Amino acid sequence: xxxxxxxxxxxxxxxxxxxxxxxxxxxxxxxxxxxxxxxxxxxxxxxxxxxxxxxxxxxxxxxxxxxxxxxxxxxxxxxxxxxxxxxxxxxxx
Numbered sequence: 120x121x122x123x124x125x126x127x128x129x130x131x132x133x134x135x136x137x138x139x140x141x142x143x144x145x146x147x148x149x150x151x152x153x154x155x156x157x158x159x160x161x162x163x164x165x166x167x168x169x170x171x172x173x174x175x176x177x178x179x180x181x182x183x184x185x186x187x188x189x190x191x192x193x194x195x196x197x198x199x200x201x202x203x204x205x206x207x208x209x210x211x212x
Contacts, residue, residue, distance in 0.1 A: 121177035123184065125167040125196060128160035133192050137181040141168060167196045 122141045126134040126148060134157050138144035147153040148163050157163050171177040184192065191206040 121171045121174045123169050123171070123177045123180045124165060125184070125192060126157060126163040127166045128157060128163050130160050132160065133166075133189070134160075134163070135181055135184045135192075137174075137177040139174065141165075 121137065121139050123135070123137045124141060124144075126136070128134060134148075134154065136144070136154065144153065145165055148157045149161070151158045151161060153163075169177075169180065171180070184195065187195075188206060191203060194200075194202040194206055
């Protein structure tokens with residue numbers, strides 16, 4: 120099944136990705152075979168994952184979360200879903 124996931128890196132930054140096989144992808148990241156971003160920031164920790172029925176749904180969610188602020192990502196990780204709308208970036212006036 121497709122997944123979107125968030126990793127916490129050793130520098131306390133977040134990496135957002137999507138995959139069809141989360142176990143394989145976590146092993147790739149942890150062994151330094153994942154994205155260049157995580158390779159330079161090992162060790163990593165899986166802090167959030169959502170499963171989807173279709174690959175395109177996971178990919179769209181990945182792109183959505185990548186555009187979010189750190190605070191909004193942290194609310195998602197903590198499953199404080201009610202806070203998400205209030206953490207949306209405000210449009211310029």
